[in-house]
Amino acid sequence: MKRFDIRSISAESWSAVAAIYFIIAVMIPNVTLSFTENYGLWTTLCNLILPAGIYLCWAAAARRGGVMVLWGIIFMFFAAFQIVLLSLFGNSIIGADMFTNVLTTNPGEAKELLGNISGPVAIVCLIYLPLIALGIYVVAKHYRYGERFRRVTLRCGAALTLVGIVLLLPSYLVDGGRVLRDKIFPANVSYNLALGFSELINVKSFDKTSAGFSYEAHRTAHAAEGREVYIFVIGEASRAYDWQLYGYDRQTNPCLSSRDDIVVFRNVITQSNTTHKSVPMILSSVATDQHDELYRRKGVPLLFNEAGFKTFFISNQAPQGAMIDNLANDSGTVEYLHHEYDSALVDRAKRIMRDNPDEDLFIILHCYGSHFSYNERYPREFAQFTPDTDMTISGGRSEHLRNAYDNSVLYTDYMLASLIDAVDADGGCAAVLYCSDHGEDLLDDGRRRFLHASPTVTYYQLHVAALAWFSASYCREFADKVEAAEANVWAPATTHALFHTLADMASIEGRYVDTSVALSSSDFDWEAPRYYLDDHNRAEKFDASIGLNDDDYRMFYRMGITRL
Secondary structure, eight states: OOOOOOGGGGGGHHHHHHHHHHHHHHHHHHHHHHSSSSOOOOHHHHHHHHHHHHHHHTSSSSSSSHHHHHHHHHHHHHHHHHHHHHHHHOOOOHHHHHHHHHHHHHHHHHHHHHOOOOOOOOOHHHHHHHHHHHHHHHHHHOOOOHHHHHHHEEEEEHHHHHHHHHHHHHHHHHHHSSHHHHHHHTHHHHHHHHHHHHHHHHHTTEEEEEEEEOOOOOESSSSSSSSSEEEEESSSSSSGGGOOGTTTTOSSSSHHTOOOEEEEEOEEEEEEEHHHHHHHHHHHOOOOGGGGGTTTTHHHHHHHHHTTTTTEEEEEOOOOSHHHHHHTTSSSSEOOOOOOHHHHHHHHHHHHHHHHSOOEEEEEEEOOTTTTSSSGSSSSGOSSSSSSOOOSGGGGGGGHHHHHHHHHHHHHHHHHHHHHHHHHHTTTEEEEEEEOOOEESSSSSTTEEEEESSSSSOOOHBBBBBBEEEEEHHHHHHHHHHHHHHHHTTTEEEHHHHHHHHHHHHTOTTOOGGGGTTTTTTTOOSSSSEEOOOSSSSSSSSGGGGGGGGGHHHHHHHTTTEEE
């Protein structure tokens, strides 16, 4: 038997192998999406045939196959990113928010996530790194296609491309408009990448586009004596489902549950499942269907500045280079604690109250909360639910993931109770408002979804924990607001309500302040529709268009939410 010698492979064969390998590798997402996405027949066929034709033409565009392989690294990047995303979320194409997350996530968070999805990362490395190495080898050797191979490849590619273009027509007729932009990989990903960069440009231009903005704010009422202190705590990835206060069967809120002065808002849904969009919308007066206004208006720190408060923004997260930073920077003091345990925020709030005894204060505390990796978010003495140490993202480690997540909620409970005790001990007219920016998937059902920020959402990412506490002095001075908050515990709200609730709690009026969405106001409009800000910044209803299915509706109903 003749022994195989790799040196016997001809130059033409090496180029052909590189081209075929490239086409197979970059088509993996298209084939996979045909099974994971709910596309119609025509769109599914188009998603397979049109990209295959374009890739064939691409591979044969130059005489040296290795050149087009290396020029096609951008397609490999998209394909690898898509495979990893599918391993996490089970479906959906790479959204604009995913690219923005990559560009605004700090290295520490990225390292934590990548360290726990080593399996999918290893798979894409095994697929694409050898392809890149092969491309470099073919280029270095100056290998060329055979003319016949190149001619056949171009003809096949042109034919498939033409068929794919023809298939777009029935796809548009059956599945509606925007098929190419939204459903054909990688055209959809290219559009989302451009949209993500457009968002970043808007963020960088914020100082210019919001220059001269004013709320023309003023206070309509003051406490009879002493100062006023308002503290807004922004939680991270804390879903209502795992809070004891919402009926969870684990004791994740022993401290807050022991109090009788906590107002729990049971029907608050996030406007976005990703931090870089949710938190700016929380800090802004902009409604979900007014997203473009986000870049023309300042946020709640400026509102309180204009009303005469001394303002602070203390974050346990790193600066993100996103809109959060822009809106926070209007605070009189901005400080980043860089990933300490969240109780450090309480210590900082205590110091602020102690160092400013005669000032009316507005303090924003941005938590690290229940951000993955969950077991890094609390001291070991809060590891009540065990085992909780293995954060590998797999069904076999779901017990560890759930236990660690619940321990992070337990620690948030301790942090909030400690903060309330500190504000209460200060003795002034004060209120604390807490709400998480979004929820989290924890491999909860057959979809095996995990984390947040996916292009489509679930109940678990939407329903967030939210609560308020009012001091005895505040209850005396502003009894009507406390009574309204207690009456609104089931009010159908989104996180859009938080800006307006803070303004109403502090008796601030001004441009764009709307008491009809304030949870502390008797003016709250229970009939107003709720909207979600999708990946393309469109305001959508909470229905199948954003990915909800029967399992999600059953969970909402189970939690007492009967109308979305």
